[in-house]
Amino acid sequence: MPESDSPPERRRPPTIRDVAKHAGVSKSLVSLVLRDPSRVSEKSRAAVKDAIDELGYRPSALARSLVSQNSGLLGIITSNAHDTFYADVLEGVSSYINASERALMPLILHGNHEEASESLAATRFLELRVEALMLMGSALSDAAIERYGREVPAATVGRWVEGETIDVVVNDDRRGGELAAKYLLDLGHRRVAHITGGTGNGAKERAASFRRTFEEAGCRPTIVPGTYLQAGGADGTRRLLETLDQPPTAIFAANDLAAIGTIDVLRRAGYRVPEDVSVMGYDDIALAALHAIDLTTINQPARQMGETAARLVCERVNSGSREGQRVLIEPALVVRSTTQPV
Amino acid sequence: MPESDSPPERRRPPTIRDVAKHAGVSKSLVSLVLRDPSRVSEKSRAAVKDAIDELGYRPSALARSLVSQNSGLLGIITSNAHDTFYADVLEGVSSYINASERALMPLILHGNHEEASESLAATRFLELRVEALMLMGSALSDAAIERYGREVPAATVGRWVEGETIDVVVNDDRRGGELAAKYLLDLGHRRVAHITGGTGNGAKERAASFRRTFEEAGCRPTIVPGTYLQAGGADGTRRLLETLDQPPTAIFAANDLAAIGTIDVLRRAGYRVPEDVSVMGYDDIALAALHAIDLTTINQPARQMGETAARLVCERVNSGSREGQRVLIEPALVVRSTTQPV
């Protein structure tokens, strides 16, 4: 039999030894050529470089990290690949990384908003010896995040965590909820609803301050549970339409994605936005600015938040500091055309 | 000065030796407990497990990969974090990975549609000894992709590549362009335009067959360059409006994102869609189905494409086969409300 247990024609990648043998030098010298060619004679250098090219040699980051005791890796765990808010945050991270001295390599793992898969991702990253961890809107528990933060510098974006070992970059969700409520109050809305982000990051704060602001004005908003996804906004809206005798005059959705789901359900049910119902979102993703959507929303500066978090955590990688910082970003009202006076 | 060259309080993570010492056994035994606890006496097992918990030990994937000669890593390079089409493809990849036996860990690196940053990503992945490479709509040259494919099983999604070492999963862009053209012809459109995806994957094929199909019907569509981004569609549309005496009756944009940009510009310029101008996209991303957008488009089954590519490349990892396969997926017309008879 030709071969059965060993797979066919799998070549091991060439090692530094292969290069050394091929070039007729020691492996130390090959290593030196790779790291500081100026300290090697021209002849040897050329021989080594030729050997590298001929063999198609690539140094193993695995072996290098093992000895150098740093992997150069930054582990990023995202909860939701479909939310372009985090795509913007990631752009901010890249932009900081590319501009920084000792650039870490930002690896991304999608958690798909499942706690189990996020915690698996974290475990794998830590086993890979990432030098820092960034969580983009995590479904993990505070305790879990803090545990990770004790092993390696960690930052969250859009997710509040107690505890001093974590860098936290969040917008002020309480303020955001208040901004939304005040704006709707100013427009004269009194019968309003909020579809929450469920257990999502910042959802409780947005909901609580939205409700409180309205209650201080003597109104009681209807609050129904939802998610940060389009489907969550759609489901919540359906529930509102079924439950209430008459629809609210304004709906504050958990975020832009959910607001889009909300608008979708409203229009399909025959309601006009904003003539019959005003709708607000949260985040101000690129989509929200589209003419076809043109959503009134609360802006969170995603790029800036990504940059800030990356900076904080990378500075801690370099300084070795164990103490996280918290940065509270001010949200801003963005008025577009999905809202109008009542 | 307190400390300058050595950072403060950075603890090395505990190693298998620390655990062994703590538990009073050899490191071989600790290793055994981790991999096959049943072969270790209850007493030793407990001692080792206690030590692991107390020290917070995590095995190093670096060291493990070095000796086992496989990293368990799958490197995924995406061109565009903002295009949810690829988010769907990634979901397909995850879904295959999670269901498969020896699950590779899918690491993602964003190339941000820059060739240099994609090729850096590939280099880093290969140095990390990923067992396979997946390119989601790459800006890399065919030659580069093939070179990588010689080092490790590689697959592309949405990107045609010549050469036998690559698994290629693409939709039939020629057919897609033809579908769009025929549909518009059927609607009676004769004065049409196409905004291309520029150098983007499949863009040439879509453009060529769109043009050919119209030319066979005796029409000559206006073709202007664009990109696969919203901005590309918007810019192309602006150019069309400036250049032409009268706007076309239908515009086929490079993809859905671009189509959204197109619609945006048209509406802002006072044209109604579809009454004045029909618009078509390509991809059928989730956005396209929204009531507010409701875009006529050509569907590419993103999830399925991701699953397929993951399966092909993972099977090659296991079999050691060097020969890639090509899978051509049939695109489908999806009629919504941005098109109407002329």
Added chain:
DNA sequence: CTGTTAGCGCGTTCAT
């Protein structure tokens, strides 16, 4: 100054 040898880092494996 150029190049070599030896040993390390961490987990696995195999013979004992």
Added chain:
DNA sequence: ATGAACGCGCTAACAG
């Protein structure tokens, strides 16, 4: 249940 050797690249110490 253990010690020694190994995988691959880096580095300190040393030799030419």
